[in-house]
Amino acid sequence: MNCGCAEVVTPGLLDLFDARARMIDAAVPVAGRERLALDEAAGRVLAGDALGDLDLPGVDNSAMDGYALRLADLEDAKAKGRGLTVAQRVPAGAGVLHLPRGGCARIFTGAPVPLGADAVVPQERTRIDAQGHVHVEGEVSAAANIRRRGEEARAGERVLAAGTRLTPAAIALLASHGIAEVVVRPRLTVALISTGDELIEPGSPRVPGQVYNSNAAMLRALLAQQQCRVLDLGIVDDTASAVQEALIVARDSADLVICTGGVSVGEEDHVRPVVERLGGIAFHGVAIKPGKPFVFGWLGAGAASGTPLIGLPGNPVASLVGWQLLALPFVHGRQGRPPAPLQHYPVAAGFSRRGPRGRRELLRVVLDWTGGAPVATLAGGQGSHMLGAASQANGYLMIDANTHVEEGHVYGYCPGTQFLG
16 A cells, blocks of 8 residues: 655755755865876876877878879869879878879878878779779869868867866877876775665575665666775664764765665664764755655765765665766766766656656656657656666656656656766
């Protein structure tokens, strides 16, 4: 039987976007920097601008296989009813040659365009006569199929800005400039605390009433995805003294503390009162479903000097939503990455559903493209403890508070791919 507890409207909850803005504003990059070989820097964040050492391309070069020529020579040959003599062969990696008057050069993709040539004609638009002369079909424009020196980057210019996460493409760009080392922000050390007497670790024998600690496994994977070092302090007893002891260790060992469970307002929820004794609470409670009992605070003398703390709900889907929408942009800010706006765009619902009271609801959905345009369908059960739907979902359908979902109507859709980078 549904008691309706999930539908109780709690006053004083912070709007999702207000909470997200507060998290972003509070995210101060960790101090320090580290020099790494480029091969070791995947996923790390640049501590300063990366400047190019070269013009890219380094010389005018051909965008395709074909023939480099002078347009004046081509027009002269056409007027006389003959083709151009192939005077040179220019492979990639060759030096820069001078194109003789009246001739053309057989050229390959990436090869330097000979001096004097002002166009490259693709080989598909040419024919070779019995004497080996090249005839060109159709019109040719000046600079056709020539990549100009420095058109992508000039030596000394910024090629990547400070705060850029080094993706494979970014690493390739740096390598193309001959850059072998980069200066990056230090990896973020995150202390992870799981609270709950009912929790046991996967692989342990289980008795009725016990729950395997899925949150820690999930958060370790999410933090590893962000190149964070994880200090897992394990499962902490549901007592104020045990929570306080763990938080003190975390405060003194990490750049960020993340707790799961114990962040609501029940008699066995000790995280908030302990955090208030050891530091302070910036806000507690966000008007989202799932994820309402989200806590953001600090451990130490003040918010600016203390160790930031994020308290995630114990229900695993609520914990995942809190991580993706609120904790993740804060982690990015601590890493020195610029905040990215929350992506959402209109998608039609393929179902009807009673709307949430007093909170914005994030429904786990998959997109059906069989009709040509995406239609959102529920990925499964929507309970905050139901990981099956979360594991299958493409993203979230974002339903405003007190709004019913009607089949065929359009709502905001948040793609899950934005939370991976």
